[in-house]
Each structure stands twice: as structure tokens, then as C-alpha cells.
Amino acid sequence: MDLINTQVQAILGPQTWEEVSLIADICTKNQIPIFSFADTIPEWTTEKWPFLLGASHDNFAQMKAIAAIVQSWNWHQVTVIHEDVGSWTNGVMPYLHDSLREIGAEVRQFVGLSSFASSDSLSRELKNLESEQCRVFVVHLSLPLAVRLFEMAKKLKMMEKDYVWITTHHITSLVHSIDASIISSMRGIVGVKSYFSETGTRFQDFSSRFRKRFRRENPEEENSEPGIYAVQAYDAIWTIARALKGSKRRNQELLEKVLQTDFHGLSGKVQFNNHKMAPTQMFQIINVVGKSYRELGFWSSGLGFSETIGKHATYSPLMNDLEQVLWPGGPRYTPRGWTEFTRKKPLLVGVPAKSGYKEYVKVENDQSRKETSFDGLAIQIFNATVRRLPFYLPYEFVAFNDISYDNLVDQIGKKFDAVVGDVAIVASRYSHVEFSHPFSETGLMLVVPARSSNKEWSFIKPFTKSMWASITVITIYNGFVVWLIERHAHPELRGSMLHQIGIMLWLSFNTLFSLQGGKLHSNLSRMSVVVWLFVALVVIQTYTANLTSMLTVQRLEPTVTSVEELLESNAAVGYCSGSYLEKYLVEVLRFPRDNVKHYASAEDYAEGFNKKEIAAAFIGTPLAKIFLAKFCKKFIAAGPTFNIGGFGFAFPRGSPLLASINEALLKVSENGTLAQLENNYIGVLQKCQDKEEENPSLSPNGFRALFIITGGTSTIALVIYIFCIASSFSGLTTIRGLMFIIIKHWCYQSKRFSRRVSNVESLGNSSPQHAPNQLSQV
Structure with a gap:
């Protein structure tokens, strides 16, 4: 109020939203522009407090830069440590969360720290984080609280090997002002720093005058270089001065002149959009080394990382092309981002010891050697997957003797680091665990007794x-x-x-x-x-x-064809002991709880069918195929397959191992190893099903040659017969002609002979004395 009473033209300086909200209403009533350097100014303030202006560049883009750093090193989870202040929690954190999700990473947890947190409180929070697997921390705190945090982290040996600390510009932009004795506790951190050009006569003049005055007023400080806040304040004053130059009043007219500001200041482009400064498009990436820091390069929105800026700069989406990062503890190799398992502390993998299907999980105890052996398809697939990981992962199988699979999954994060076996992927289990991609077929099959089919035709x-x-x-x-x-x-x-x-x-x-x-x-x-x-x-x-x-070969037909038929007949059904199916059958398929019975193995199912205890059984597709292979002539699948389940490896929710396991599992599937293992463990059982395949009816294709031969032979015979008939008819006509000529000639000769005989007889009667001579001539 004292400033207002002295008729100030504008107010500069509030750096937090809480400070701004206290005086914004008063300044609006008195029509005095207030320039805020707070990170976040809610959208609704424009209408409520039109004289409130954001003097710092919109730094939401820095969250994209942090996400790009996380993506560069293939980290999939981060823990965010932020100051428990409403404006920071509700303003910047959602943007960081969304930026990480865009690159396939997620926030493991948000840890809020009070601005006045005690050393004990900081120690307690850091110890809790130390017990978690995630080792990538994004720190968004004010500088005083951040200094205390890193000093405590160093005491707890959390600034050493395998830890990753990424800081926002609130810390990194002021690193140059921290004492050398304090900055040594921050060795290895990577940070995003607001960038402004330190070349040019205007900046050099401002820097010279700033250092002289700063040293005069703070002779005990070692570093007097101007930081981002000094540069932004300088630009804000220039904005007010330019607006006052063309205005004689301090009311709405002055505000309008300020909103029309458009010039290039020391911090960059000075221009207001919706009462806020235009967003920053470039940040500097630094790495704290020893008692100072070094500049690794730059990150530009929409372009990526580069070692330099300007027309000749080359950009990359990853940090690999920048200078080598020196991580906490001194190693030059990139930390994995999660706690490393060792031979002394391997990954403990829980395995169901009472699985009813030994083809998938087989646990045997050797009492003489006091050893436990683990085998089965699920075990071998996990072994093959771990071998495909790009890093060494020691692990140890531990048998779990409880029959309940839900209890087994509940032990993840307590007794086990993961679970491997014929464990179904179910939504209800996602409350505290996550699953890998399924390594088996998904689905639920209805298995019923079989009967012979009708053979009348x-x-x-x-x-x-x-x-x-x-x-x-x-x-x-x-x-x-x-x-x-x-x-x-x-x-x-x-x-x-x-x-x-x-x-x-x-x-x-x-x-x-x-x-x-x-x-x-x-x-x-x-x-x-x-x-x-x-x-x-x-x-x-x-x-x-x-x-x-x-x-x-026996033809089989199901005795029951659908779930509806089972429900109408009030039939009892079976499911696998310890699985999620009881809840599914009762709540989803609506079977009465009294009609649902559990069985431990394939043999128990068969016995239940034989004793007429159940009319059908609901079995996961992978196990159902094994069951049908064992009892291929007694049981058959009926109805559609329900699209649920599938077997997967279970890990704690947010486990940094999961992404690498999924990638390795895909490699195992693509290179044929998965198919080979399935063939070795359950492929032999498919032979029984192969014998039940129907003999196909024979088509004319296999007899084409025979039909052509017999048809051709008959056709040849027919052709010859027709030819002979035709020839015979032609020859008969010729013979008849010859016979007619012969007969005609014979008749002629007969008549001629008769005349001669008659002439001889007449001559003998007239002249008997000449008879001997006439007869001799004849």
C-alpha cells in the first residue's frame, strides 16, 4: 500500500504465485500493472486481474527438454521431487507428466517437500526413495531447498554411482551463484538452464554495470555474474519505460501500451500474449563437475539437441551427440536408471510350486541334495528372455507353496521381485503389479465330455x-x-x-x-x-x-454346446484351484457360487467328469490344449473362446525392468526361440489331436487318369463299331450288284444252252443218216 500511496507506475518482483495472489487484487483496483516472475499464472487470472502480467518467459517448454533427456538414455521411469507449493504442483507438474508420457516414460511417484522441511524430514524422504528401484530423479525446487536436499543426499550416499539427478531451470540457472563448497555436493547433476545470449554490446554494458553494483552491495559474494532473473528484471523495466514514453497516464492506457510491447531484450523476444511473455524455445544443458559446471549443448523446441546454435547447427533428438556427461559417482557410462541386482542380491523370482500343469511349471525338491529344481515352458521362456537383455541380470527362483495365485502375486514387492509361471494376466491384479506381454495364447475355453457323432450317412x-x-x-x-x-x-x-x-x-x-x-x-x-x-x-x-x-476313427461331439445351456440346466462347472476364474464365473458368467468347483490338475478334472460332479470346466486356452491332448477321446472344447487371460511375467508396478523384459520377450518370439520351446514342452501332446482329424472325402482329381483311360477305351470301341457298321452297309450294296449281274449272266447262259439243245434235237429227227457227224461236232 505504501508503494501505491506514493503513486508508483508499476510493481515488479513477486516470484511465486502465492505472493502474486496477495497483491494482484489491490493492484487491479488501483489500475497499477504488476509484473510477476512466477512460473505459473493461471488462465483465469486474465479476466479477474487484467493488470497482472507475466514477466518471465513461459517455461513449460523446459518440461519437453527434460523429457528429451530422459528419452536420450532410454529411461522409462522417473521420480519427481517438487516443492509442496500449490502453484508448482498444479502448474508445472502436469506438463512434466504429459511430456514424459509422450516419450513412453512415466512418473514413478511425486514427492512433495515443504519449503521449511527439516533435515530429519529430508532424510526420511530420501531414505524412502533409496528403498525404491527407480534411480532417476527430477528435482523442481527453489534453490535454497535444493541445496539442502543435495547436501543430505550426499550424506546418504545418494550422489554416487547409478543415481541420476536432473534439475529444472530454477536450480540450474542459479548454479553459477552457489558457493564452491556447496556446489561440490551437486556433482554429476544434469540440468536445464534458461538460455540468453551473453554476446553483444548491450549485454556487455549491462553486465559490467551489474557486476560493479553487485560487488559494491555484496562484497562477500564471490560470483557477481548476472543471472536469468536479473536479465528478465532488466527487460521488464525497459518494457515499462517504453510504455511510459508514449503515455502520460498510469491507468488502462499504460496497460495497453505494455501489452503492445514488441522488442528484442536481453532475455530474448519480449512480447506479451494473453498477458504472458512469449514462451522460451531454447534451453541450455549443463553438467555440474567438481566445483563448477560445464555446458554440454542446447535443446531447441521442435529441433532437439545441438552442440551449437545458429545456421550451421546440427540437431539430434538424443543427447548422444553432445559432450560426455559426468554422472554422480564419476562413471562415464550411462546409469541404468534403476537399482542394479548383483550376485549377492539377485532378482528374487517367485514360482508357483503347486501348479497343476507340469508342462508349464515343474518344481521338484531333492531332499538328499537339499536343492530345488525349476523347469517347464514358463521357466524356460523366462530364462531365454533374460539372456536377451542388453545387460547382466542375476536372478534366483524361489518356490511358493501356497495354492492361491492371488496370494503369490500379492508377495511381489514384499517377498519377491517378480513372479514367473502360469500366472494369468487379469485386470484385478493390476492394482499393485504390472505384467509383461503375454507369452502364451490368450483366452478361456469351455471343455465338456464328448460323445460319438451320428454315422447313419x-x-x-x-x-x-x-x-x-x-x-x-x-x-x-x-x-x-x-x-x-x-x-x-x-x-x-x-x-x-x-x-x-x-x-x-x-x-x-x-x-x-x-x-x-x-x-x-x-x-x-x-x-x-x-x-x-x-x-x-x-x-x-x-x-x-x-x-x-x-x-x-471316432467322431466326437460336445454334450454341452454353450454357457446358456449350463445355466439353464443349473449344472456344476469346474475351474483351476487358486486362479482368478471363480470370481469371473460368478460375477461375469453368472454361475451360482455353489455350482462352481475347483480342481488342482488335469487328472482331477477328468475324475470330476467321471464322477458326474461337473458338466463342464473352464480352463485357460494354453492349459486347455494340454488337457484335451491328454484326454483327446473323452473331452472336447465347446462354444466360443472367451477373450481374457494369457500368461505373463509379473513385476512390481512401475518396475524399470518391465520395458527391457518386454523388448527381450519380443526378440525371443521373433527369432523362433519361443516356438521351439513350445514345441519341446507341449508340441508332442498335439499328436493325439492330429489323430482325430477327419479323413477327407476323395474327389475325382485322384482318379482322373483312370477315368480318362476307361472313357477313352469305351470311346475307341464305340468309334470302331460305328466304322464297321458303316463299312458293312457299303459292302452289302456292292455284293448285291455283283450277285444281280451274276444271276443275270447265269440266266442268259441257261437260256442259250437250252436253245442249243432244242436245235440239236430237231435236226436228229429230220436226217438220221447225218446224226453221228452232228453229234461229234457238238
Whole structure:
């Protein structure tokens, strides 16, 4: 109020939202512009307090820079330590959370510290963080609180190997002003610093005057270089001066002049947008080394990291192209970002010792050697996955003897660091654990007893419809050819049209079973019948063999076809002991709790079916296939597969190992190792199912050559017969002509002979004395 009473033109300086909110209302009522250097100014303040202006650049972009640092080293989780102040918690933290999610990382937890936290409180919070696996910390605190935090972290040996500390510009931009004795406790941190150019005559002039005055007023301070806040304050004063130059009043007109400001100041572009300074697009990345710090490079919004800035700068999305980072503890290799397991402290992996399916998990105790062996598909897949990790991970299997899988999962983070086995991925278990990608098929199958299928029409199944049609056509055709050839030699093949058709059909199919060589008159019909009989024998033998195979192999049908049928009949159903299925069957599928019974193994299921205790069983797809393979002739799957479950490896929620495990598991799947392991452990069981596959009905494709031979033979016989008939008809006409000529000639000669005989007789009667001479001449 004293400042207002003295008729000040503007007020500069509040650095926190809490300070701003105390005086913003008063300044608005008196129409005095107030320049705030707080990080966050809510959107709603524009209407409520129009004279409130943000004098510092919008630093939300720095959260993108921090996310880019996290992405550069492939860290997937971070812990955020922030000052427990409303404006910081609600203003900046959501942007950091969203920026990390965009690059596939997440905040493991937010840790809020009071601005007046005691040493004991800081120690307690840091010890809690030390017990967690995550080792990447993003620190967003005021400088005094940050200094105390790092001093305590150094005492607790948390500024050593495998720890990562990333600081926001509130700390990093003021590192140059920290005493050398204090900065040594911050060795190894990487920070984001607000960038402003330190070249140019304007800055050099300002820096010279600032250092002189600062040394005069603070002779005990070692460093007198101007920081980002000094530069921003200088630009704010210049903004007010430029606005007052064109205005004689301090009310709305002055505010409008300020909002129209547009010039290039020492801190960068000075221009207001919605009462806030334009956002910063560039930050400097520094690394604290020894008692000072070194500049690694720059990060530019939308471009990435670079060693320099300007037209000739080259950008990269990762920090790898910048100078080598010196991490806490001195190592030059990049920390993993989570606590490292060692041979003395390996990853403890819980394994269900009472799994009902030894193909997936097999735990055996050797009492003589006092050793426990672990085997099975799930165990071997985990072994193969760990071998594909880009780092060494010592681990140790520990048997869990409780039958409940939910209790096993509950031990993660307490007794175990992970769980491996036939553990289903269920949403209810995600409250405190996370799962890897499934390494088995997902789904839930309904298994019921099987019964033999109806065989009344089995006799037609050996051949397809097209095969039966082909046999009918070729048989009738061959019968027609034989009938046509033999009809002139056999009177019984002639008669009325209906009679001849019946005889032809009878003759066609009769040749399938007898040669009838003695009854056939023509060699052509015999040739046709012999070839067709050979083909018929092959067809009949093939039909007999396929029909025998079909009748021998048992056809199975489910006794129950759907869940609705089970519910309507009030039937009892079974599920695997210790699994999540009881809750699913009761709450989702609506089975009465009394009708739901649990069984421990495949043999127990079979016994329950045999004793009529249950009418069906709900089993996860991977285990159901093993069960059906063991009892392939007694049980069968029915209905649709329910899309739930699948087996996966369980880890504590937020485990930094999970991303690496998922990547390694994908490699195991893609290189064929997963398929090979499945074949070794459960592939042999598929043979039983293979035997139950139906024999396919035979089609004409396999008999095409035989049909062509017999059809061709009959066609040749038919052609020869027709040719012979035609030839015989032509020869008969010629013979008849010759016979007519011969007969005509014979008649002529007979008549001539008769005349001669009659002449001789007449001469003998008239002159007997000349008779001897006449007779001698004849």
C-alpha cells in the first residue's frame, strides 16, 4: 500500500504465485500493472486481474527438454521431487507428466517437500526413495531447498554411482551463484538452464554495470555474474519505460501500451500474449563437475539437441551427440536408471510350486541334495528372455507353496521381485503389479465330455459329390457302349424303349461286379468291359479303405454346446484351484457360487467328469490344449473362446525392468526361440489331436487318369463299331450288284444252252443218216 500511496507506475518482483495472489487484487483496483516472475499464472487470472502480467518467459517448454533427456538414455521411469507449493504442483507438474508420457516414460511417484522441511524430514524422504528401484530423479525446487536436499543426499550416499539427478531451470540457472563448497555436493547433476545470449554490446554494458553494483552491495559474494532473473528484471523495466514514453497516464492506457510491447531484450523476444511473455524455445544443458559446471549443448523446441546454435547447427533428438556427461559417482557410462541386482542380491523370482500343469511349471525338491529344481515352458521362456537383455541380470527362483495365485502375486514387492509361471494376466491384479506381454495364447475355453457323432450317412462320405457324379456318368456311358455293340447279337437287349433303357442301366452297373466275358459277343465290348472292370476294382477298393478308416476313427461331439445351456440346466462347472476364474464365473458368467468347483490338475478334472460332479470346466486356452491332448477321446472344447487371460511375467508396478523384459520377450518370439520351446514342452501332446482329424472325402482329381483311360477305351470301341457298321452297309450294296449281274449272266447262259439243245434235237429227227457227224461236232 505504501508503494501505491506514493503513486508508483508499476510493481515488479513477486516470484511465486502465492505472493502474486496477495497483491494482484489491490493492484487491479488501483489500475497499477504488476509484473510477476512466477512460473505459473493461471488462465483465469486474465479476466479477474487484467493488470497482472507475466514477466518471465513461459517455461513449460523446459518440461519437453527434460523429457528429451530422459528419452536420450532410454529411461522409462522417473521420480519427481517438487516443492509442496500449490502453484508448482498444479502448474508445472502436469506438463512434466504429459511430456514424459509422450516419450513412453512415466512418473514413478511425486514427492512433495515443504519449503521449511527439516533435515530429519529430508532424510526420511530420501531414505524412502533409496528403498525404491527407480534411480532417476527430477528435482523442481527453489534453490535454497535444493541445496539442502543435495547436501543430505550426499550424506546418504545418494550422489554416487547409478543415481541420476536432473534439475529444472530454477536450480540450474542459479548454479553459477552457489558457493564452491556447496556446489561440490551437486556433482554429476544434469540440468536445464534458461538460455540468453551473453554476446553483444548491450549485454556487455549491462553486465559490467551489474557486476560493479553487485560487488559494491555484496562484497562477500564471490560470483557477481548476472543471472536469468536479473536479465528478465532488466527487460521488464525497459518494457515499462517504453510504455511510459508514449503515455502520460498510469491507468488502462499504460496497460495497453505494455501489452503492445514488441522488442528484442536481453532475455530474448519480449512480447506479451494473453498477458504472458512469449514462451522460451531454447534451453541450455549443463553438467555440474567438481566445483563448477560445464555446458554440454542446447535443446531447441521442435529441433532437439545441438552442440551449437545458429545456421550451421546440427540437431539430434538424443543427447548422444553432445559432450560426455559426468554422472554422480564419476562413471562415464550411462546409469541404468534403476537399482542394479548383483550376485549377492539377485532378482528374487517367485514360482508357483503347486501348479497343476507340469508342462508349464515343474518344481521338484531333492531332499538328499537339499536343492530345488525349476523347469517347464514358463521357466524356460523366462530364462531365454533374460539372456536377451542388453545387460547382466542375476536372478534366483524361489518356490511358493501356497495354492492361491492371488496370494503369490500379492508377495511381489514384499517377498519377491517378480513372479514367473502360469500366472494369468487379469485386470484385478493390476492394482499393485504390472505384467509383461503375454507369452502364451490368450483366452478361456469351455471343455465338456464328448460323445460319438451320428454315422447313419457315413457310407457316402468316402467320396465327394463330384466323385459320385463322375462314377455315375462313366458307368452309364460304358454301359451304353456295351449295350449298343451287343444289342444285335442278343435278342433280349431289344424291345420297347423303356425296356431297352432298363436293360442298359442294369448292364452298366452289373459290369462293376462281374466280367461277363462269356455273354459278350463282340471283342469291342469285351475290351471296354475289361478296362472298366479294372478301374471299378480300384475305385471299390479305395472306397472300402476310406470308409473303414472313417468308421474306425471316432467322431466326437460336445454334450454341452454353450454357457446358456449350463445355466439353464443349473449344472456344476469346474475351474483351476487358486486362479482368478471363480470370481469371473460368478460375477461375469453368472454361475451360482455353489455350482462352481475347483480342481488342482488335469487328472482331477477328468475324475470330476467321471464322477458326474461337473458338466463342464473352464480352463485357460494354453492349459486347455494340454488337457484335451491328454484326454483327446473323452473331452472336447465347446462354444466360443472367451477373450481374457494369457500368461505373463509379473513385476512390481512401475518396475524399470518391465520395458527391457518386454523388448527381450519380443526378440525371443521373433527369432523362433519361443516356438521351439513350445514345441519341446507341449508340441508332442498335439499328436493325439492330429489323430482325430477327419479323413477327407476323395474327389475325382485322384482318379482322373483312370477315368480318362476307361472313357477313352469305351470311346475307341464305340468309334470302331460305328466304322464297321458303316463299312458293312457299303459292302452289302456292292455284293448285291455283283450277285444281280451274276444271276443275270447265269440266266442268259441257261437260256442259250437250252436253245442249243432244242436245235440239236430237231435236226436228229429230220436226217438220221447225218446224226453221228452232228453229234461229234457238238
